[in-house]
Amino acid sequence: MALTIENHVYREGEGIPLILVHGFPVDHRMWDRCATALMEMSDAQECTQYPIWAPDMPGAGASPVPRPEDSGARAEDGALPDALDLLADAYVDLLHAAGYGQAIWAGLSMGGYLVLDVQRRHPEAVAGMALLDTKGDADAPASRAHRIEIARECVQRHTTDPVMFFTEVQPGDSTVKQSPDYISQFSTWIREQQPAGIAWRELMAAGRPDLNGQFARITAPVAVICGENDPSSAPAVMEPIARAMTGTDVAMTEIEDCGHFSAWERPDIVAHALHGLIARVPRAIAAE
Secondary structure: OOOOOEOOEEEOOOOOOEEEEOOOOOOHHHHHHHHHHHHHHHHHOOOOOOOEEOOEOOOOOOOOOOOHHHOOOOOOOOOOOOHHHHHHHHHHHHHHHOOOOOEEEEEEOHHHHHHHHHHHHOHHHEEEEEEEOOOOOOOOHHHHHHHHHHHHHHHHHOOOHHHHHHHOOOOOOOOOOOOHHHHHHHHHHHHOOOHHHHHHHHHHHHOOOOOHHHHHHOOOOEEEEEEOOOOOOOHHHHHHHHHHOOOOOEEEEEEOOOOOOHHHHOHHHHHHHHHHHHHHOOHHHHOO
16 A cells, blocks of 8 residues: 655755645645745855755645555545555655655645654654644544535535635735735646545545644754744744644744745745754754
């Protein structure tokens, strides 16, 4: 049983990779601006040119939708309780297949769930970690039911319309989130997704375990990053996560006038925070 994920390499290089894990309901392209800023920053400072990767999750971008037999058990309500673990294993398998034992993992939103599960299942593969606009909680019953309903509609109607609300402007949204550029870009990306892939990722997230117990177990350096205008993972959510990481060094970055997709909205600020994280990874690890 294995999931297939298509890796996208922004840059080859020396040392361990930085693996950028995208959020829902888009694909790796949400990292384009941030990856460019990171490369420009490391070039300007004449730093080691480390590899930068951004795989597409199953059913996102270029990655195929998993078959039912590759997705693990299915709960009575349709959620996939094994899928996040299978996905974490697939990401680590990708890392090992390329000849690396460790990576610096950066996950935004749903990508943060994946990074935390890599920590839970493969802590030896974590040289550093960035959590962006995410949380450790499992879904509450109403949230779980909502995800499952979205998945059902996407498949039955063969459409991504049920997740187009990500482009709707709400009171308190950031300047970028309200901009025509954001609305146009994210609308395009969402329309380009496979409805069955959207559904699979919703069912995976619906079935995920509570991961709050992982924070105190992290020993690698961490960056915690969030937008102050994020409706689901604002500083009020992310600051307790940073405080719960009692076994490591944590740097917290709160970004003014920034919403949920911080890596796209404020790529330079996020790149600076990731650059700082990379500098805190022990040299002995980074040289392996």
